[in-house]
Amino acid sequence: MQEELADITRARDTILLYDAEAFDGLRRAGRLAALCLDELADIVATGVTTKTIDDFVFDFAMQHGAVPATLNYRGYRHSTCTSLNHVVCHGIPNEKPLREGDIVNIDVTFILDGWHGDSSRMYVAGTAKRAAERLIEVTYECLMRGIAATHPGGHLGDIGHAIQSYAESERCSVVRDFCGHGVGRSFHEPPNVLHYGRPGEGALIRPGMVFTIEPMINLGRPHVKLLSDGWTAVTRDRSLSAQFEHMVGITEDGVEVFTLSPNGRHKPPYGPMAQGSVDGGA
Secondary structure, three states, X not given: OHHHHHHHHXXXXXOOOOOHHHHXXXXXXXXXXXXXXXXXXXOOOOOOEHHHHHHHHHHHHHHOOOEEOOOOHXXXXXXXXXXXXXXXXXXXXXXXXXXXXXXXXXXXXXXXXXXXXEXXXXXXXXXXXXXXXXXHXXXXXXXXHHHHOOOOOOEHHHHHHHHHHHHXXXXXXXXXXXXXXXXXXXXXXXXXXXXXXXXXXXXXXXXXXEEEEOOEEEOOXXXXXXXXXXXXXXXXXXXXXXXXXXXXXEXXXXXXXXXXXXXOOOOOOOOOOOXXXXXXXX
């Protein structure tokens, strides 16, 4: 019995390595999530409710043969997470309209042909105040520095160090209660990808690994608390929080980002949608 339990524990801790065929499925799922986030840039506005956003994500998934991974996941009853202002993550969509200057992270994960595509971006209703605008800029740069530190032969601690050192140099803080994660056939797999750390520490980064990098950065202190709904995490000091997320795959000589915007809508302010079709990549 003890040997069986040990085998189960090792299986749960095993970091899966995916082949080229799997990468193709993950690439298509990631692109679909990115395209949905692209289209949301034209929907988020003052007066729009986060329920409207959630309904759009559900309809988009249905129209493209996908399923929202969050829908009924561990009892969660929505197709996306909408984290507003001081909400760090897992904000629940509702009927409250967005107000001028609100910032919101929209997190979209689709299951397409059995593969998960997971990504999130920040959006602004109207015009953001300078403090919020700066936080968004810093958070996006944290994500990109984390990706730049990702390569075969490195360690997961390299990613966290790149994110933490930049965020703190900009007088912001890194949330430590949540992290990135492996992703593939399952929504959440090993490894955990911390957004803070030391170079050379953590698991070895190997070709075939697939995981998310999704730093949550606060203007104030890093501490968070969970609300009574069991999902919504907020900053304890009520400071603004922001997050961007990409899903990446490790290749023999580098890293591939599966969730890049096909239309150049990487961070606000979002420009006009480029001409293109979902059909070509999904």
